[in-house]
Amino acid sequence: MVLGNDASSSSLSNKNLSVLVVDDDPLIRMLHDNYLKHFGLKPLVVENGKEAVDLFQLGTSFDLILMDKEMPIMNGVEATKALRDMGATSMIVGVTSRGSPSEMQAFMEAGLDFCFEKPLTFDMIDFILKELNVNDDDDTNN
């Protein structure tokens, strides 16, 4: 099942969402960046978990974080745990190429909201954004 151009109909409501892409592979960073732009978002992109944690420590917060699992310096599991320990309430979505159930479980237990196997697809992003918008409706403006 592939999404058509319906994606653009929700792009207006997506414009205020802040998104962070965390992945050590430049190809994946470029892909995910473009996917998100297609949905009307302007993601920030970093190379490893430590950069994500540093950003959070500086006071930057995000509505959505797409977190790769295998990264140098600080991997996705460590970064997710660190972010949750620091009180991050962002939706954190794990994106991993290691798809064994136990590995995904371990990643989820670090504090993810969802975990998907690579590659990311239109359907997955649409699902994530729908979940985010549902949650956003209940929040007051930040």
Next chain:
Amino acid sequence: MNIVNQLQRQFIDFSTSLHREGFVDDQFTQLQKLQDENSPDFVVEVVSLFFEDCEKLINNMARALEQTQGVDFKQVDASVHQLKGSSSSIGAMRVKNACIAFRSFCEAQNREGCLRCLQQVTHEYSLLKNKLQTLFTLEQQILAAGGSIPVVD
């Protein structure tokens, strides 16, 4: 049939054959859908990045497998894993499948098997590179003739 129609027909036939022969899968189609007026060269850029990655990773694997002191299969596996990830992200199905087979030989620490797989991966990568270059050339020809690139589902 005018020249634009002919070229578009060629493009559709060629795209269809790429899918049918397993060179690319649905993920590649999704990438093509991401290309628009805001990012008109998106597919070429992503594919170029992928081929750079491929070359680098294939070299890493070859160097690791050459070690006469003893092959570090974990290192080989790490490169294969990365290549598997990138190839599945852009929809390079045959390269991805070659990587899957490769990983079993890494796990089994079978150097001969790994070398055969490395040959296979290199072969699939070359084939794909040629096929995609043809595809991109067709796209350029269509655009130069004033036509638009058909969407092939």
